[in-house]
Amino acid sequence: MREDDGRPDRRRRRWIGAALLVALVWLVGAGPLGMFLGRLGEVQTNDPGAFLPVGAESTEVAGIAEEFDREGSVPAVVVYSREDGGGEVSEEELADIAAVAEDVAGEPWVSGGVAGPFPGTEDPSVAQFVVPVDAAADTGDAVTELRALLDEDPVPGLRAQVTGPAGYAADLAAAFGGIDSTLLAVAVVAVLVILVAVYRSPLLPVLVVLACLLALGLSGALVYLAADTGLVSLNGQSQGILFILVVGACTDYALLLVARYREELAVRERVPEAVLAAVRGVTGPVLASGGTVVLGLLCLLAADLASTRSLGPVVAVGVVAALLSAMTFLPAVLMLCGCAAFWPVAPHGGSGGEGSFGEVVARHRFWGRLATAVARRPRTYWILTTAVLAAAAVFAPQFDAGGTGQAEVFRTEVEAVEAQEVLERGFGSDTGAAPALVVADADRVDEVVRAAERLPRVERAAPVTEPGPPGADPPPLEEDGRVLVEAVLTVGPESAEAVDAVRDLREGLRAVEGADALVGGVSATDLDTLETARRDFAVVVPLVLAVVFVVLVPLLRSLVAPLLLMAVNVLSFAAVLGVGTLVFDHLLGLPGADPVVPLFAFVFLVALGIDYSIFLVSRAREEVLEHGHREGVLRALTVTGGVITSAGVVLAATFAALAVIPLLFLLQLAFLVAFGVLVDALLVRTVLVPALSLDAGPRVWWPGRARTAGESAGYSGSPGSAE
Structure with missing residues (x-):
């Protein structure tokens, strides 16, 4: 008898030992890899070629034109203007500018001779000289040194600024320079604040954020290795999205696991059993979610735009790392911490588990009341919700994705843009025209x-x-x-x-x-980029939808439910694009959008937004087998409402952090994805999907049979009444 009584303890010790080993492997193995996050800038490629359409006529010309550049240089235009705005540049000042130009010509990163200075032809208060920056040198570093030289050797009364292709390239690189620290800090702080509010515990949010950081370290090392060996192409925008998606996805999976763990702790006496039961309960939906995102992102490999094609594998690596950390490291530390992870409000026996629907509603008051309301009038709810989304979607065709000018790429004032405006004032609007x-x-x-x-x-x-x-x-x-x-x-x-x-x-x-x-040339590149982006949208969108369908069918063992989820998520995307049209055009007055914004928004919103419906419907199928279709759907909505909403808010907050990077493209993508995720988490998953499922009845699981014996005999017992 004593031997039998000791078996659970021995089993518990074995599981604790295994959990300790897993946690140590992550901490010792992935922890030091975080150093590669700071080195990703070394393998970035932010030159124009990284964003050109692959195989397009303009791209071919750009490659051939380099053969005609005897000096192999990128021009930097130094613009002088009178600080008080009046009076022409004098002969003495031109001589001083010439002396500065002569000093600049001796720098090692200058290729060939400096041209100028030239006085303004339209405005005599402006002058310029042109510095050919060696194409083999780092353009950003060269322009930084050039600007430092101009500050050290000023011409009294005149302001010196740098523009031209080299100036724009340097300012673009500087815009991505804050990714490593600022973006990550904003995302992590946002996640911490939300998790503290959700868990009301000081320890659990730290464990979740630690899992995110370990996933980031692993993904950073893998992406660095792949970019350094030429397997993938990394640019600044891909790196920013990588950081955001790893933090957001890992937190989403962690929220789902922790919520299920809390449920299991309420009905199981031993922590290891509760952790294992939680892992078993969420493995299916988490793998389906992660698989949907990864495969959806890999569909971008079918794109012809270089920046679009390169994003897919880079971010897919991050999602895999997030999934591994959330499903291995986090369960291990939860097992080691036990109920203390939830301190000071730890779950206890009798606080959860099975019971009547009324008892479930009592434990989840808000979501129980919402489920009951939807159950009373499901058809009214899904028709009204669909009408709201459709009304917003009407504006989607007006979304302006025709591209923006070089100066409009930046959201904040940068020196290259200001200097170009001064240059055009002094030498005419066609100055610098390519x-x-x-x-x-x-x-x-x-x-x-x-x-x-x-x-x-x-x-x-x-x-x-x-x-x-x-x-x-x-x-x-x-x-x-x-x-x-x-x-x-x-x-x-x-x-x-x-x-x-x-x-x-x-x-x-x-x-x-x-x-x-x-x-x-510039105009031809704009044309090819626009046409290629439209082609990519037409090719990648059907691929993503096919991938989502293929993942959902075996998970839900149904054909109707996957089609239903895909239809509502496509409608949700169209509605978000319509709202984006109104916000960008009429509220913010933005000049337009990059041609790839709709495609990126679609991939992220369909692949990520459908996650919340996956979490809901997979739990619904589990509950339907036990309680029947109607009550099963309502139970799923009630018990998952809090966690899925929290996950949506976390992911929206992390994507919103992209707005700290002063580039128009990332601001627009941040708004569309953040707003779209909230729509999916708060409206589509909360009202539309449950209402449609209730109105359609058990046939939503066709051709599967997710029904109980009671239902097959005509049982329809459920809270509320059918419409």
Whole structure:
């Protein structure tokens, strides 16, 4: 008898020993990997090529045009302007500027000679000189040093600023510079505050955040290794989304596990048994959720935009790390801490577990009352909810994803943008305007130039020539039998008219037989990016929906329920896009959106938003088998209401943290995903899905049989009355 009595204790000691081993493996193994989070900037690629459409005509031209750059440089334009806004730059001041330019020319990162200074042609209070920054040097570091030199050697009465391609590249890199610290700090603090409010415990939120940080360390090391070896391409926006998604996903899975653990502690005497029962209870929905997100993100590999394609595997690695940490490290530390994790309000026997629906409602008052209300009029609730979402979705087709100008990428004032405005004031609005670049067969260069100049929106066209003395007439520069022709447009390079001009230019040059002309440049890149983004949306969206369906069918053992969940989540996405249209256009007055914003928002909202419906419906199926369809659905809504709502709020808060990065793209993505997650967690999962399930009845599980014997005999006992 004593031997039998001792068996549970021995089993408990074995489980505690295993939990201690798992926790130590994570702490000792993944903990030190956190150092790689700070080194991800070393393997980032934020140059324009990282965002170009793969295989597009403009991308091909960009690669060929590099062969014609003899100096291999990126221009940085130094702009001087009078600080008081009046009076022309004097000859003495121009001489001082020339002395500064001469000093700058001696820097090791300067390739070739400095051009200028030049006085303003439109406004004499402005002057400039151009510094060719060696393409082999780090552009951000070079511009930082250039700005420091200008501060150390000022021209009295004049303000010096740096713009041009090098200036914009440096400011873009600086915008991503706060990802490592600021973004992570904001996300973790938001999670901590919410978890403390949810758990009312000082220890449990720390354990959850520790699981998130370990997942971040593991994912950071894996992504660093993959980027360093060339397996993936990492840029600043991918890194920011990686941080956010790991913290948000790991916290969501942790919330689900802890909620189930609390339930099990209320009906089981031993902590190890409660932890194991909780893990068994949530493994299915958590794996389905994680699998949906990972496979959905990997669908981005089918995209042609380089930045879109690279995001998928980077963030998928993070979700896998979050899932592993939440389902291994967190159960281990919960087993080690026992009920103390919930101190000072620890669960106890009799506080949960099975009981009548009335008892369940008594324990979850708000969610029980909501479930009862939905049960009384399910058809009214789902029709009204659908009507609200559909009304918002009406505005979705008006969402402006036509792209933005280079200066509009930033949400805050940056030096490159300010200096460009000063430069245009001093030298005209076409200053710095990037011409269309035409690569063509050298034997057809004259025909290409004539064909280009015949077009109404081409001001002039000329081939790039060999270097020569002033006044000479050097021949066209030739590389591998090809020439590079610069076609100056009569419209701004980042305007809709410029995009149309590129279309006309491509069409007109196709008529030049044997020229094999390709058109690139800024305007052509805008055109190709827009068309590629639309193509990516048309290809990736069906793939994501197919992946979600394939994951949901075996989980729910039904065909109707997965189709129902997918339909409401697509409607939810359309509604969010419609609200985004109103907010961005009319409330915030934003200039437009990056072409990839709708696709990113769709992938995150469908893959992440459906998680909450997965958590609800998988629990509903479990309850239906025990209590019948109607009561099972209502029990699931009641007992999961708090935890799923908390998970939605946490994920929305973490995605909202992306808004701290001063880039328009990330602000728009942060709003759409955060708002969409709240809609899914608070409206779709809370009202629409339960109401539809109740109105459809047990056939929602077709062709499966998630029914009890009582139901098959006509049992319909449930709280409330059918409509």
